Amino acid sequence: MRTLPSMKFRSQSGFTLTETLAVILIVTIIAAVAMPILSSALANQRLRAAGTDLVSALLLARSEAIKRGVQVQVAPLSVGNWKSGWQVIATGSGEQVEKNEALGPWVEVGLAPAAISYERNGRLTVVGSTRVEFRDSAHSAGVATRCVTVDPSGLPQLAARSCT
Numbered sequence: 001m002r003t004l005p006s007m008k009f010r011s012q013s014g015f016t017l018t019e020t021l022a023v024i025l026i027v028t029i030i031a032a033v034a035m036p037i038l039s040s041a042l043a044n045q046r047l048r049a050a051g052t053d054l055v056s057a058l059l060l061a062r063s064e065a066i067k068r069g070v071q072v073q074v075a076p077l078s079v080g081n082w083k084s085g086w087q088v089i090a091t092g093s094g095e096q097v098e099k100n101e102a103l104g105p106w107v108e109v110g111l112a113p114a115a116i117s118y119e120r121n122g123r124l125t126v127v128g129s130t131r132v133e134f135r136d137s138a139h140s141a142g143v144a145t146r147c148v149t150v151d152p153s154g155l156p157q158l159a160a161r162s163c164t
Contacts, residue, residue: 051146065118075115
């Protein structure tokens with residue numbers, strides 16, 4: 001008689017259901033803790049980008065005013081609404097030098113004048129400083145307001161603080 005070969009059980013490799021659930025639980029907890037931090041970082045970046053874009057447009061307007069010897073202005077695309085974006089315009093010819101698109105729903109703009117104009121010597125047309133404030137519309141904790149201040153000589157500065 002022949003005997004049947006003995007069956008050997010091989011050890012199985014892999015993860016048990018308990019181990020898999022433990023890893024999923026840990027990842028979920030870490031994600032829940034990290035989400036507010038990531039949200040705050042994104043809001044800060046949006047405000048920094050909006051402020052930097054405006055400073056760049058103001059520097060371009062000042063440079064163009066000096067170069068062309070004419071008045072150049074930075075004005076919102078939609079009258080009185082800086083959230084709609086802005087444009088740099090040579091006021092004498094009406095030529096658009098640059099255009100920035102809308103800021104999006106998460107950025108609020110405050111304290112902004114109707115327009116910011118530069119004389120042909122690169123100085124502001126108004127006496128005193130001009131300020132534009134960028135705020136987080138969700139009012140997230142840990143998000144710093146950005147303030148763009150243009151001094152009478154026409155040089156803009158961006159700071160992580162309120163304009164008031």
